[in-house]
Amino acid sequence: MKKILLFSISFLFPVINADLKLNLDNELDLLIPKVIEWRHDIHEHPELSNREFRTAKKIEDHLRSLGIEIETKIAYTGIVGMIEGGSPGPTMALRADMDALPVEEKTGLPFASKVRTTYLGNDVGVMHACGHDAHVAILMGVAEYLAKNKSDIKGKVMLIFQPAEEGPPEGEGGGAKMMLEEGIFEKYNPEVIFGLHVTNIPNGVLSVKSGPAMAAASAYRIKIKGVQAHGSTPWSGIDPIMATAELIEALNTIVSRRINIINNPAVISVGIVEAGTRNNIIPEDSLIMGTIRTFDPVLRKQIYAEIEQIAEGVALGTGTDITVEFDVGGFYPVTYNEPSLVEAMIPSLEEASPNKLYESNTPVTGAEDFSYFVEEIPGLYFWLGVNKPGEGLDSANFGERTNVPGNHSPYFYVDDSALDEGVRAFVNLINDYPIKYNN
Ligand SMILES: [Zn+2]
Numbered sequence: 001m002k003k004i005l006l007f008s009i010s011f012l013f014p015v016i017n018a019d020l021k022l023n024l025d026n027e028l029d030l031l032i033p034k035v036i037e038w039r040h041d042i043h044e045h046p047e048l049s050n051r052e053f054r055t056a057k058k059i060e061d062h063l064r065s066l067g068i069e070i071e072t073k074i075a076y077t078g079i080v081g082m083i084e085g086g087s088p089g090p091t092m093a094l095r096a097d098m099d100a101l102p103v104e105e106k107t108g109l110p111f112a113s114k115v116r117t118t119y120l121g122n123d124v125g126v127m128h129a130c131g132h133d134a135h136v137a138i139l140m141g142v143a144e145y146l147a148k149n150k151s152d153i154k155g156k157v158m159l160i161f162q163p164a165e166e167g168p169p170e171g172e173g174g175g176a177k178m179m180l181e182e183g184i185f186e187k188y189n190p191e192v193i194f195g196l197h198v199t200n201i202p203n204g205v206l207s208v209k210s211g212p213a214m215a216a217a218s219a220y221r222i223k224i225k226g227v228q229a230h231g232s233t234p235w236s237g238i239d240p241i242m243a244t245a246e247l248i249e250a251l252n253t254i255v256s257r258r259i260n261i262i263n264n265p266a267v268i269s270v271g272i273v274e275a276g277t278r279n280n281i282i283p284e285d286s287l288i289m290g291t292i293r294t295f296d297p298v299l300r301k302q303i304y305a306e307i308e309q310i311a312e313g314v315a316l317g318t319g320t321d322i323t324v325e326f327d328v329g330g331f332y333p334v335t336y337n338e339p340s341l342v343e344a345m346i347p348s349l350e351e352a353s354p355n356k357l358y359e360s361n362t363p364v365t366g367a368e369d370f371s372y373f374v375e376e377i378p379g380l381y382f383w384l385g386v387n388k389p390g391e392g393l394d395s396a397n398f399g400e401r402t403n404v405p406g407n408h409s410p411y412f413y414v415d416d417s418a419l420d421e422g423v424r425a426f427v428n429l430i431n432d433y434p435i436k437y438n439n
């Protein structure tokens with residue numbers, strides 16, 4: 001079992017200009033209760049990807065009330081705000097994602113979501129099961145602090161409130177990719193971007209991984225077509241369900257038997273199997289969908305080829321027609337943390353959460369569309385631990401086995417006490433980047 005590496009920095013980083021941080025302790029006393037209130041309100045009113053209308057309105061009203069120049073309706077519901085600092089310097093971007101998930105909340109919290117909607121034809125609950133409510137509230141708080149202390153900012157701050165991180169509905173564009181396609185980087189020209197994600201690691205821990213931090217993700221879809229027949233006379237048809245069963249078994253031999261994963265991990269999961277309408281009908285077709293996670297583009301292409309080969313083999317062996325599609329609904333690249341940037345900014349994170357910084361060596365197989373931003377400019381993406389204080393101290397790495405419910409669980413819980421570290425981390429990064437990272 002991994003223990004958290006708790007270490008303190010044995011030297012004090014020379015503070016050249018801490019202007020922006022001067023009022024932080026005082027102002028956070030008043031600001032954090034507001035951040036918590038916003039978070040609860042957004043949590044109670046979650047909205048699915050590309051439908052974040054209420055959330056966007058709340059953000060828009062807040063930024064306008066602070067006198068921040070904004071642009072709205074980017075990639076459906078996205079918002080960009082610009083804060084001009086008091087002295088010249090780089091444009092630094094901060095990003096928060098806004099969308100919730102089709103998950104029925106079971107936390108029992110007083111502000112738990114009771115929202116329901118139709119998703120893929122099913123009646124579902126909607127929940128901020130990934131904690132993006134916390135991300136929005138934190139960035140709204142950071143916006144307020146920065147707007148009130150903007151004369152101390154060296155450069156400009158670009159606030160990015162991004163829709164559809166979890167993936168747009170099929171047939172729609174969305175998320176970071178669409179915001180970029182609509183030209184937000186060309187227009188505002190940031191030179192660096194920072195982002196955070198809340199997760200089930202110990203309260204207040206900031207966890208960061210240099211280099212490849214999160215996997216590339218691609219959804220695949222396999223359609224199997226047979227010949228429909230009466231269930232009593234299977235010989236008169238071609239059974240797509242048998243082919244589906246063979247495919248699932250064979251897909252699970254790719255990672256275990258066909259590719260070298262010693263240095264390059266990979267995951268292939270099946271998430272959807274659909275076939276049939278009635279017990280005594282062999283259906284005409286069936287469907288498999290799943291996800292592929294990799295950290296290496298060459299390996300990813302090899303996995304695509306392996307899946308295609310397996311599909312061809314099963315089609316030949318069963319007499320079915322099988323088609324395979326990759327990157328269904330888009331593709332998420334590897335989320336890469338620029339190592340020199342991580343190294344330069346570690347003291348700023350350490351200062352935001354003293355003795356609670358965890359430098360991870362393990363990339364995680366989750367994926368993030370923040371990856372699109374860091375394909376364009378250097379970026380730093382880190383985890384913020386939101387467990388109840390004292391809970392789940394055995395793991396400081398996202399995605400490890402722990403008994404605390406994780407992101408996307410109907411029991412996922414964000415402890416309000418950790419929001420403070422999120423606000424501090426962003427403010428520190430904005431203050432310190434122009435001083436510490438001169439390239
Ligand atoms: Zn998520």
Ligand SMILES: [Zn+2]
Binds near residue numbers: 130131165197407
């Ligand atoms: Zn998320």
